[in-house]
Amino acid sequence: MxxxxxxxxxxxxxxxxxxxxxxxxxxxxxxxxxxxxxxxxxxxxxxxxxxxxxxxxxxxxxxxxxxxxxxxxxxSLKRAIFDLGPTGYPFERLVGALLKEKGFQTQVSVILNGECVTHEIDVLAEKEGFVYAIECKFHSDPKGSSNVKVPLYINSRFLDIQKQWNSNPNNKTHLKQGWLVTNTRFTEDAINYGRCIGLTLLSWDYPKNNGLKANIDSLALYPVTALTTLTKKEKHLLMDENIILVKELKHGKKTMQKIGISELRMQRVLNEVEKLCHL
CATH class of the missing domain: 1.10.8 (Helicase, Ruva Protein; domain 3)
Structure with a gap:
């Protein structure tokens, strides 16, 4: 026992x-x-x-x-996503890439006019004539969680954008839904509110068996911070060069050379990249 x-x-x-x-x-x-x-x-x-x-x-x-x-x-995936910080932009890129793999056309960091004010949308995704406005709530602290105030705020922004978008005759698509994605967790009230108003929520392990972890594993969309063959400094230098995903390193030899990775170590890195992403 x-x-x-x-x-x-x-x-x-x-x-x-x-x-x-x-x-x-x-x-x-x-x-x-x-x-x-x-x-x-x-x-x-x-x-x-x-x-x-x-x-x-x-x-x-x-x-x-x-x-x-x-x-x-x-x-190390959960830790690797925390290591994408301190800014939220690499996490937004990761979410955008995940949606792209699922057949969406995506844009990261888009400015849109609402009926009342202007908003910055983390990821705008379009598929089959429907558009989705996605807010990414990145936490660099494992203690962080998103309570009901977060989806309340996100939904109010979405409704402002939706009114403007769908009333514009120049738009050939329909702004259908808002999404909220976080790398930690939602409180029970946040989940209940999201369900009630039709706001799609995605966290580390929510929905069950279809959360962030499950999607990243199934699509092999690992962040560069997950690699064991790179130092912490090298990972951040690569992110400074806008390389966020492991699979982007397959064609990233010049960038690796630029940040000072030797040919010998580069082969070790690329070997890990191929095995991890099934390339």
Whole structure:
């Protein structure tokens, strides 16, 4: 029988540590059962009451990286998205790319006139004559969440834009719906409000089995911050060059040369890129 250990979450709350949850997250990264069993057994010996969830993550990541770097990249996805900060623009690019993979035509950072005021829309997406205005709420702190005030505000902006867009005879498309995307979570009130007014919500794990994580994994749209073969400085230099997605590095040799990555290391990076994105 596994001993009961209470750990401290990133939001300061204490909870019972579930070894099965760790096991499942490691398996979902693509690691094989033997590797996962080895890592969980090691963590079981080292975990203690009051240990932070962040410390456990770091231990598990380091152990997984020794066994399988590609699985380690997938396992680090949540942390990698936080590392896209401090600005929200790289996250907007990631969301735009995700929608593009799903057949939408997308634009990032668009200024639109509303009936009352002008608004900046993070991502504007169009498909089959319908347009969607998407607001991206990026949090660089795992404690961050979006309460009901956020969708209330987003919906009021959407309604202002919708009135102007759909009454304009020059527009051949119909502005159908507003979306709100965050890399953390929504409160229960925020979810209930979104459902009630028809505002599409997308968070790390909402909707169930179709949240941000599930979509990124299924489309292999990983951010460059997930790569294990790059330093933190190199990742930020690449983002400064507007390379946000791992797959963009397939044709990014000149940019990697520009930021000082040697030919030898470049081959290691490209090898990880190909395996991670199935290129």
């Amino acid at each position: 596994e001993r009961q250990i209470f750990i401290q979450k990133s939001n300061g709350e204490t909870e019972l540590f579930k070894f099965e949850k760790l096991r499942q997250s490691l398996l979902s990264s693509g690691a094989n059962k033997d590797t996962v069993d080895t890592i969980v057994a090691k963590i079981q010996k080292e975990v203690y009451d009051g240990m932070s969830s962040n410390s456990i993550y770091k231990k598990a990541f380091a152990l997984l990286k020794k066994h399988n770097k590609i699985s380690a990249s997938r396992y």
